[in-house]
Amino acid sequence: MKQRPDELVAMVLVFLILALPGALSARERRGANIIVTLKDGHFSAGELIAVKPDSLLLLAGKDESVDLVGIRSIRIIRKSKALLGTGCGYLASLVATTIYAKIIAADDDMAGLSGLVFLPAGLGIGLLVGAHAGKDKTIQLDGKSESEVRQALSYLRGKARVRDYK
Numbered sequence: 158m159k160q161r162p163d164e165l166v167a168m169v170l171v172f173l174i175l176a177l178p179g180a181l182s183a184r185e186r187r188g189a190n191i192i193v194t195l196k197d198g199h200f201s202a203g204e205l206i207a208v209k210p211d212s213l214l215l216l217a218g219k220d221e222s223v224d225l226v227g228i229r230s231i232r233i234i235r236k237s238k239a240l241l242g243t244g245c246g247y248l249a250s251l252v253a254t255t256i257y258a259k260i261i262a263a264d265d266d267m268a269g270l271s272g273l274v275f276l277p278a279g280l281g282i283g284l285l286v287g288a289h290a291g292k293d294k295t296i297q298l299d300g301k302s303e304s305e306v307r308q309a310l311s312y313l314r315g316k317a318r319v320r321d322y323k
Contacts, residue, residue, distance in 0.1 A: 242287015
């Protein structure tokens, strides 16, 4: 039985209607999770909502405004990417094993098994790279010049939920 073009279009549309609603939902952009260390030793933690000219607006159950003059450092909490790095390292080791088995050691019957020496190296390197990529970033504000503080605040503005707060 031959499919008509309109049946194919209908099937594609049904698939798109079923598959895309989650991707098209109007979810609000989230700000970075941060921990603010104050000069007096106290901490404030929460989602970065906005960077104001003289303070940071955090959401931690309730809105909290933290004055910039009292901040020692800001730590941006990042999600770990160790699992992603390990997966990429695994795939890279499989590619290296395949290249070794098919091209370099094509005449060896045990080439696939001997090529598995790439597996631990790929997993280890991927794990290290992924863990480093997901490492938290700390921004020191205490003792910095005005231009360095402005540069750090500009970076934080890009991580806030509301980027263009005036």
